[in-house]
Amino acid sequence: MSATETAAQNEDVHALMARLGAAAKDAAETLATASTEAKDAALRAAAAALRADQNRILDANARDMAAGEQKGLTKAMLDRLMLDPARIEAMATGLEDIAALPDPVGTVLAEWDRPNGLRIARVRVPLGVIGVIYESRPNVTADAGGLCLKAGNAAILRGGSESFYSSHAIMDALGHGLEAAGLPAAAIQLVPTQDRAAVGAMLTATEFIDVIVPRGGKSLIERITAESRIPLFKHLEGICHTYVDAAADPDMARRVVLNAKMRRTGICGATETLLVDSTVAAGLLPTMVDDLIEAGCEVRGDGQTQALDPRVVPADDEDWDTEYLDSILAVRVVEGLDDAVDHIRRHGSQHTDAIITEDAAAAEAFLDRVDSAIVLVNASTQYADGGEFGMGAEIGISTGKLHARGPVGVEQLTSFKYKVRGTGQCRP
Numbered sequence: 001m002s003a004t005e006t007a008a009q010n011e012d013v014h015a016l017m018a019r020l021g022a023a024a025k026d027a028a029e030t031l032a033t034a035s036t037e038a039k040d041a042a043l044r045a046a047a048a049a050l051r052a053d054q055n056r057i058l059d060a061n062a063r064d065m066a067a068g069e070q071k072g073l074t075k076a077m078l079d080r081l082m083l084d085p086a087r088i089e090a091m092a093t094g095l096e097d098i099a100a101l102p103d104p105v106g107t108v109l110a111e112w113d114r115p116n117g118l119r120i121a122r123v124r125v126p127l128g129v130i131g132v133i134y135e136s137r138p139n140v141t142a143d144a145g146g147l148c149l150k151a152g153n154a155a156i157l158r159g160g161s162e163s164f165y166s167s168h169a170i171m172d173a174l175g176h177g178l179e180a181a182g183l184p185a186a187a188i189q190l191v192p193t194q195d196r197a198a199v200g201a202m203l204t205a206t207e208f209i210d211v212i213v214p215r216g217g218k219s220l221i222e223r224i225t226a227e228s229r230i231p232l233f234k235h236l237e238g239i240c241h242t243y244v245d246a247a248a249d250p251d252m253a254r255r256v257v258l259n260a261k262m263r264r265t266g267i268c269g270a271t272e273t274l275l276v277d278s279t280v281a282a283g284l285l286p287t288m289v290d291d292l293i294e295a296g297c298e299v300r301g302d303g304q305t306q307a308l309d310p311r312v313v314p315a316d317d318e319d320w321d322t323e324y325l326d327s328i329l330a331v332r333v334v335e336g337l338d339d340a341v342d343h344i345r346r347h348g349s350q351h352t353d354a355i356i357t358e359d360a361a362a363a364e365a366f367l368d369r370v371d372s373a374i375v376l377v378n379a380s381t382q383y384a385d386g387g388e389f390g391m392g393a394e395i396g397i398s399t400g401k402l403h404a405r406g407p408v409g410v411e412q413l414t415s416f417k418y419k420v421r422g423t424g425q426c427r428p
Contacts, residue, residue, distance in 0.1 A: 017201035021208025023186035028154040036103040043099035046177025047092040060169035076266035076325040080136040091142040097392035119421040126152035128210035135216035138166035143393040145188040151413035161194040203228040235396035237323040238268030238351040243340040245357035246277040260380040269384030304333040352384040373406040
C-alpha cells in the first residue's frame with residue numbers, strides 16, 4: 001500500500017471515529033437523564049436477546065476461533081476468546097445483575113448547609129462518553145456496554161480483531177435492548193473496522209471521549225499509555241502473588257494455591273508467583289508442587305524449591321516479572337513476611353495479592369503493607385472480579401490510584417458535581 005493510500009485510509013478511519021464520537025456525545029446527553037427503568041429494561045432485553053441468539057453467537061465465535069487457531073494464538077488467548085452456552089448465559093446473567101444494582105446516577109454523596117443559607121449537595125453524575133479498547137475476550141462487549149449504560153454513559157467499544165465476529169454478534173443483542181427500551185442506538189457502539197488505526201483515532205478524540213479504559217496485553221497498555229490524550233483507567237498486567245505464611249493451614253494452602261493458579265490460567269487474577277515461608281517450605285511445598293504438576297502446571301522455582309522436587313524447572317530473573325496467563329507458576333521460598341512483602345513490592349503490578357495464614361497479626365500486616373488494588377487473606381486471587389465483589393460485572397481492574405482502583409463497576413464509572421441552591425445570596 002502506498003503512502004497516499006495509507007493516508008487516505010487513515011483519514012477514513014478518523015472520519016469514522018468522528019461520526020461515532022459525535023453520535024455518542026449526543027447519546028450521552030440523553031442517557032445522563034434517562035430513567036432507571038429505561039436503562040434496566042434495555043439491559044434485561046439485551047440479556048434475553050443474548051439467550052435467543054445463542055446459536056448465532058456461537059457460530060460467529062466458531063469463525064473467530066478457527067481464525068485464531070490458524071493465526072497460532074496461544075492456549076490462553078484461545079481460552080479467553082472461546083464462548084460456549086455457559087459463558088453466554090454468564091453474560092446474560094451479568095446484564096441482569098447490573099440491572100438489579102442501584103442506579104448510581106443522582107445519588108447524593110453529601111449534603112450540607114452553609115451559615116449564609118446556601119444548600120450544597122455533592123451528587124453522582126455520569127462521566128459522559130467512555131472508550132473501551134480490549135483484546136480477545138468477547139464477553140467484555142456485554143460487560144462494558146452494560147456497565148456504561150447503567151451508569152448513564154455512552155460507550156464506544158473497540159474489541160480485538162481476534163473477537164471481531166463474536167463481538168458484533170453480542171453487540172446486536174445490546175442494540176436490541178436499546179431499541180426495546182427506546183434509548184439511542186448510539187448509546188453503545190462497536191467500532192466496525194479491524195483497522196488498527198482506529199485505536200489511534202480513539203486515543204486522540206478528545207472532543208468526543210471523556211475516558212479511555214484499556215484491557216489487554218502489556219504492549220497494548222504501553223501503546224495506549226504513551227499515545228492517549230484522554231484520561232485512562234489503566235488495567236495493567238496481573239502479576240499476582242500468593243504468599244503462604246509460616247502460620248498457614250496446610251490443607252487450605254493446597255486448595256487455595258491450586259485454585260489461584262489453575263482454575264482459569266488466562267485471567268488477570270490468576271496467581272503467577274507463589275511465595276512460601278522457609279519455615280514451612282519443606283513440609284508444604286512438595287505436596288503443593290505435586291498438586292500443580294498433576295494438574296498440568298509447569299513449576300519454575302528457585303534453588304530451594306528445586307531441591308524439594310526434581311521436576312521443578314529452574315526459574316530465572318524474568319520469571320518473577322512475568323504474567324504467564326498460562327499453566328506456568330514461579331515459586332520462591334522467602335524468609336518471612338518482610339521478605340514476601342519486599343518481593344511483591346519489587347516484582348508485583350499492584351493488581352491482586354494474597355496471604356494464606358492463621359496468624360491474625362500477619363494477615364493485618366499484609367493487608368496494610370501490600371500496596372495493591374486488591375489484597376486478600378485466605379482466599380484465591382481468582383476472586384479479583386467485579387462480579388464476585390457484587391458489582392454485577394466489571395469493565396476492568398484498575399491498577400492506578402486516581403478516581404477508580406480495583407474492579408471498575410457502575411459507581412466507578414461516575415463522577416460528581418455540586419448542586420448549590422440559594423435564596424438570592426450575593427457574596428460580600
